[in-house]
Amino acid sequence: MTSALDTTLKVLTSSRNESTVPVLIAALDSCDEQIFDGALKTLVARRNKAGHSAVISRWHQLSASQRELLSEGRGRMSGALRDAVLSGNLQLFQNACELVEEFTEFDLVPTLITLAENPTSEHAQAATDLVIRLVNHLSEMLYGTRDSNERRNPESLRKYLLESLERSVERFRRHKRTELIEAFVVLAGPHCGMLSTILDDIHHACYTTVVHTMAKSESKGILALLLGFLQTEGTASGVLNVISRRKDEAFVGQLLGSVSDEGLAKMAKNLKRIKSFAWLTKEEPGIDRFEEENQVACVKLIAATNLQQNEVLRVLEQALIYGGPSARLAACEALLPISGDRPSQLILQASSDSDPQVQAAATRQLRDRHLPGAMSILLKLIDSPHEIVREASRESLGEFSFENFVTQYETLSEDARRSTSMVVRKVDPGAAVGLLVEMEHKSRKHRLRAIEMAETLHLVPQVGEGLIGLLADEDHVVRAATADALQLCQTPEVFEALQHATTDSSTAVQNAAKNSLTFFSNMTGAAATGVMSPTEG
Amino acid sequence: MHGTLLTTALLAQIANWERLGDGLHSNHNRLELWDWLPYLIGVVALACISAGVAGYRKYNDLSKPCDDPKKLFRELSLAHGLDRSSQRLLRRLAQLAGFSQPAEVFLSPGVFEAPQLPEQLRGEEKRLQQLQSRLF
Numbered sequence: 001m002t003s004a005l006d007t008t009l010k011v012l013t014s015s016r017n018e019s020t021v022p023v024l025i026a027a028l029d030s031c032d033e034q035i036f037d038g039a040l041k042t043l044v045a046r047r048n049k050a051g052h053s054a055v056i057s058r059w060h061q062l063s064a065s066q067r068e069l070l071s072e073g074r075g076r077m078s079g080a081l082r083d084a085v086l087s088g089n090l091q092l093f094q095n096a097c098e099l100v101e102e103f104t105e106f107d108l109v110p111t112l113i114t115l116a117e118n119p120t121s122e123h124a125q126a127a128t129d130l131v132i133r134l135v136n137h138l139s140e141m142l143y144g145t146r147d148s149n150e151r152r153n154p155e156s157l158r159k160y161l162l163e164s165l166e167r168s169v170e171r172f173r174r175h176k177r178t179e180l181i182e183a184f185v186v187l188a189g190p191h192c193g194m195l196s197t198i199l200d201d202i203h204h205a206c207y208t209t210v211v212h213t214m215a216k217s218e219s220k221g222i223l224a225l226l227l228g229f230l231q232t233e234g235t236a237s238g239v240l241n242v243i244s245r246r247k248d249e250a251f252v253g254q255l256l257g258s259v260s261d262e263g264l265a266k267m268a269k270n271l272k273r274i275k276s277f278a279w280l281t282k283e284e285p286g287i288d289r290f291e292e293e294n295q296v297a298c299v300k301l302i303a304a305t306n307l308q309q310n311e312v313l314r315v316l317e318q319a320l321i322y323g324g325p326s327a328r329l330a331a332c333e334a335l336l337p338i339s340g341d342r343p344s345q346l347i348l349q350a351s352s353d354s355d356p357q358v359q360a361a362a363t364r365q366l367r368d369r370h371l372p373g374a375m376s377i378l379l380k381l382i383d384s385p386h387e388i389v390r391e392a393s394r395e396s397l398g399e400f401s402f403e404n405f406v407t408q409y410e411t412l413s414e415d416a417r418r419s420t421s422m423v424v425r426k427v428d429p430g431a432a433v434g435l436l437v438e439m440e441h442k443s444r445k446h447r448l449r450a451i452e453m454a455e456t457l458h459l460v461p462q463v464g465e466g467l468i469g470l471l472a473d474e475d476h477v478v479r480a481a482t483a484d485a486l487q488l489c490q491t492p493e494v495f496e497a498l499q500h501a502t503t504d505s506s507t508a509v510q511n512a513a514k515n516s517l518t519f520f521s522n523m524t525g526a527a528a529t530g531v532m533s534p535t536e537g
Numbered sequence: 538m539h540g541t542l543l544t545t546a547l548l549a550q551i552a553n554w555e556r557l558g559d560g561l562h563s564n565h566n567r568l569e570l571w572d573w574l575p576y577l578i579g580v581v582a583l584a585c586i587s588a589g590v591a592g593y594r595k596y597n598d599l600s601k602p603c604d605d606p607k608k609l610f611r612e613l614s615l616a617h618g619l620d621r622s623s624q625r626l627l628r629r630l631a632q633l634a635g636f637s638q639p640a641e642v643f644l645s646p647g648v649f650e651a652p653q654l655p656e657q658l659r660g661e662e663k664r665l666q667q668l669q670s671r672l673f
Contacts (some may be wrong), residue, residue, distance in 0.1 A: 004617065004672050008643045011616045018604040019638060026637070027644040035644050 044073035052080030059095035110164040117175035135183040139221035186221035190228035199236040231266040247279035259297035292324035303334040325355040332361035356386035363392035402434040432462040460488040476506035487516035
């Protein structure tokens with residue numbers, strides 16, 4: 001564009017003389033593209049309805065780049081667009097509709113609704129369709145990805161549109177435009193008073209349309225509305241029925257995406273009112289159709305519902321067999337409050353899962369389910385290569401603690417002591433420390449019992465220091481028992497302590513020490529010839 | 538005492554004061570219409586000057602909202618620095634081209650082309666070509 005023409009257009013843009021508009025409109029008939037584009041841009045920039053109307057009337061003749069020039073007029077041309085929408089001229093109406101959609105002129109929605117409700121207007125259907133498209137666009141703005149260039153507040157727009165749509169709902173008996181009711185439902189949130197009124201009254205003129213929309217529409221607004229209802233107390237049972245029946249991918253994805261600890265807490269009351277999910281029935285594909293994240297969400301969701309136990313177990317079984325590690329773990333946790341043979345079998349199966357986390361979760365439940373053979377499985381798992389499994393197994397065998405062993409020791413038979421001691425030794429890593437405490441007990445009986453338990457538990461080498469200390473005990477019976485027990489701990493310190501004990505004042509202690517030393521030399525000889533010592537075994 | 542005596546003396550001569558204002562107000566002749574004429578002429582002249590100043594200011598004030606095609610033409614002419622002679626020529630061209638507004642000429646380069654020129658402006662072809670190159 002030349003600088004001279006640019007000067008002319010600048011004057012025509014900034015001038016407060018309204019005579020500029022007819023001059024610019026006349027320039028729209030120019031064959032010169034620069035002048036045409038300049039006049040177009042200037043007309044859009046000026047706030048003059050006649051100028052805007054002239055532009056709208058030529059919209060269908062404009063090239064893509066010329067249409068781009070009109071983007072500056074977004075929000076400025078509402079008046080002219082309103083006139084064009086209401087005009088009887090078909091071309092002008094079509095142009096205006098295209099522009100309204102292009103500019104997403106939500107200000108025009110009330111006018112379009114009025115037109116849509118008019119049974120005599122030949123543009124009623126087109127106006128209705130445009131309202132639906134604009135409402136869906138707003139729904140996308142509200143619940144979808146936000147356009148960074150969009151400065152309008154979608155929540156304010158929603159309130160503005162909802163006001164007009166609510167009035168249209170009130171006039172439904174007159175206009176019978178179900179599409180307008182659908183548009184209303186898309187924008188109405190779960191706290192909308194009018195929507196609640198409709199849903200509470202099955203005989204309401206709009207009830208069927210509203211429920212049908214909630215059951216079928218895949219609009220983000222509807223999906224958000226349904227999830228909002230799930231998190232709202234006192235939701236109408238009709239809505240919960242819709243949620244229960246919907247099985248389309250969009251809804252299920254949205255539902256599973258909303259599952260979080262916080263979300264579940266909000267939904268808890270309503271989920272307990274749901275007795276089935278259409279997307280989880282036998283006829284539908286299994287849980288493996290979802291990504292692992294959604295498999296977990298699915299398991300957590302059904303655990304929170306009031307589904308029949310058989311259904312819950314079927315899904316949990318699917319999760320344990322076909323699900324990813326996180327889903328299997330969630331399934332194990334979901335099985336915790338469910339008693340019975342089938343869940344117990346599932347837990348037993350999970351206790352040999354390839355994932356240590358799942359195995360550990362199942363292991364923790366084995367004992368309480370009183371399954372036959374559970375003890376032997378737990379004893380096997382106590383030697384698992386995975387610490388988390390060993391820990392779970394130890395937790396399950398918690399009663400085999402050293403403390404309990406000490407308490408029950410006197411009542412146990414010799415065989416029972418031997419077998420129990422093997423378990424205690426594995427279950428309670430603090431057994432050696434417990435023994436050392438017992439060895440320092442004031443009571444002679446306790447000290448003697450500690451020496452005996454150290455032998456039974458095969459923990460003599462671990463408590464060698466404590467036993468050496470007992471060789472200096474005031475009681476000769478304790479010293480003699482200690483000298484006898486120390487034969488199982490072949491260290492230079494013990495050897496030295498036993499040699500010192502051979503000079504003890506008590507003959508019993510001397511003899512016991514000598515016997516142990518003899519055992520030492522025998523074992524040393526055996527070791528030299530390739531025979532292992534008892535402690536090594 | 539002395540003051541009281543002086544006051545009494547002045548009041549005693551009041552007859553001498555009675556004709557003091559003769560010929561000043563009530564006794565003067567009444568004013569004729571001719572007496573007002575200079576004043577009227579002055580007021581009318583003042584009004585004409587004020588109206589002229591206001592009109593001149595309005596004529597030159599391009600910042601106020603209006604709907605005036607002639608003013609728009611002048612606004613554009615000023616922006617392009619056109620002299621009065623060029624403005625006259627352009628106005629004539631617009632008139633002969635049949636434009637509803639003279640300012641349309643600023644967005645119509647075609648009317649400057651020699652074959653399009655009206656018969657009456659054939660003699661101004663060169664000046665119009667210069668104006669065309671200046672405006673477009």
